[in-house]
Amino acid sequence: MIRAAIAFIVLVISTLIGPQPTRSQDWSPPQDSVLNATRVIDTYFSLLDSGDPERAFQMMDDAAKASISVTAFAEQSDEFHSRSGPLLQRRLLKFTWLKDPADAPLPGIYVAVDIATKFEKIDRHCGYVALYQKPSGGAFHVMRAESNFIDNAAAMKMAKFELDKAWAELSRNCPASR
Template identity: 75%
Template sequence: MRAAVAFIVLVALTLIDGQPARSQEWTPSQDSVRDATQTVTNYFSMLDSGNPERAYQMMDDAAKSSIPPTMFAEQSEKFRSQAGPLLERKLLKFTWLKDPADAPFPGIYAAVDIATRFEKIDRHCGYIVLYQQPSGGAFHVMRAESNFIDNATAKKIETTNSKLELDKAWAELSRNCPNFR
C-alpha cells in the first residue's frame, strides 16, 4: 500500500546531498534571520499564489541548472492543484551553518524545516535550504523538499487497510522531514 502514498519532491535539486553537515553550526545576526525568514515567506508565497516563475528566480544559479523553468512551473502547478489553498505553514526550525566543510560553496546556509496544511492535504512536511554568498547579499533557494499524503489517498489507505496503516505510512514518509512531529 506504500505505493499509494503520494510522495513528491517539488524541487529535487541535487546540489547538496541531503542537508548540510551540522558540525559547523553558526549563530546568525538578527538581520540574517529576518532576511532568511522573508526569503522563505516570499518563495512559498509565490508558489502558493500560482507564480512559480518568480519563485524560480529566487533559486541560485546552480539550483536552476538542475531543473528547467518549465518543469519547475509544471510541478508547482500540479502540486497547487492537488493541494488546494494554503491553510497553515509553520517554520519549525532554522539550522544555520557558515562555510561547512562538505558544502559545495563557502558561505552561509540556512536549513528551514517546515510543516504545512492545505485544503486537500493535512499531512505535509519538508525543508528548504537557503544560501548566501560570503560577500553577503540576498539569500537564494538551493533546495526544497516536500513530502505529503493528500487527503484522498489518506482516506483510501484508512478505508482499504486501517488507520494504523495510514499512521505507519505517514511516519515513514515524514522521517524525511527533520524536526517534524
C-alpha cells in the same frame, strides 16, 4: 497499500504561522540574517502561491536552476496546487544555520528551514527549504526545497496502521515536524 508521496523541488507555502522558530547551535547568525532568510522564504512561497512560479524560479541559485527548467518547475507548482488546494497553515519549525561548513560545495552561509503545513486537501505535509548566501553577503537564494506528503484522498483509502506507517516513513525526511 495506496501511498501518495512526492518529493518536489517546489514547496508551496504563503504565510508565516506559528511560534518563533528555534535556531541551531551550529552557528548563531546576526538578527538581520534571520530576518532576511525569513523574508526570502516568505517571498518565494508567496510567489508560488499567487501563481507566479517563474519569478519564484528566479530566486533560486544557479545550481538549482540548472537542475530543472523553468517550464518543468512551473508545471510541478501547478500540479501541486491542484492536488493540495489552498494553504491553511504553515509552521517554520527549526532554522539550522551553518557558516562555511567543511563539506559544503562553496563557502558561505547555509540555512535549512524545517516546515510543516496543512492544505485543504493535504493534512500531512512536511519539508524543508535550504538557502545559501555568498561569503560577501547579499541576498539568500533557494538551493533546494523538499516536500513530503500524503493527500487526504489517499489517506482515506488506507487503514489507520498503514497510514501511520506511511507517514512515519515520509516524515523521517522532516524530523522537526514530528
